[in-house]
Amino acid sequence: MTIHTSVREYSAAAVVVAFGVGLASVSATYPLGSMFRPGPGFVPLGIGCLIALLGLVIAAETWVGSRRTDEGPADEGMSGPDVFAWRSALSVAIGMVAFAALVDRAGYVPATIALVFISSLGEARRNWWAVGFVAAFMALFGSLLFIWGLGLPVNTIGPR
Incomplete structure (x- = not known):
């Protein structure tokens, strides 16, 4: 570095x-x-x-x-130190828009899974098993916390 x-x-x-x-x-x-x-x-x-x-x-x-001296620079694969990660920023923004569009129509769980999978497209190297685990964890944890714990008026699955 x-x-x-x-x-x-x-x-x-x-x-x-x-x-x-x-x-x-x-x-x-x-x-x-x-x-x-x-x-x-x-x-x-x-x-x-x-x-x-x-x-x-x-x-x-x-x-x-x-x-760590044995690893290469953190920006490997980019052309310079001031390159903005457009792919990552766009995938996260599109993931948030998809969540907002899906949460009332499909429910919290499908919207969260879509958010995680779309946002993961910004990562150059991704492990689909890890992304699936994170999506499942976020959907379960969010359902327990927001819907059942705090009483957020959103269905877990299906339209509201």
């Missing part, structure tokens, strides 16, 4: 951490409530903390990746 790439990745991690900390600090000024009766600041505080944690994970991944 070159110094330019390393500085860029550490800078990106720092921006993500700063955004998460900023979101958490602003949301802490709102009433938090309790776990069973959350206030308006409860969810933004949790999301801010998760975003900050994600930034720390990005920094740790960059650090571990820079310690």
Whole structure:
């Protein structure tokens, strides 16, 4: 990994951490409530903390990746350090649009599976078994959390 790439990745991690900390600090000024009766600041505080944690994970991944000398650069297959990953960005955006279009018509489970499989098309090398496992896990976990746990008015399978 070159110094330019390393500085860029550490800078990106720092921006993500700063955004998460900023979101958490602003949301802490709102009433938090309790776990069973959350206030308006409860969810933004949790999301801010998760975003900050994600930034720390990005920094740790960059650090571990820079310690490996036997592997090639992280950008292999790209023509330069400033190439934007259009394929990945488009596949994730199309996956989100497909989820939004399918969730009311087909249900949460098929929409989530479509989202995961369409988004995985942005990865150059993918393992279809792993993608299928992630899709099944996200559909099951999301159904348990959002539909049965939080009472989201969406069917698991079939139109609403």
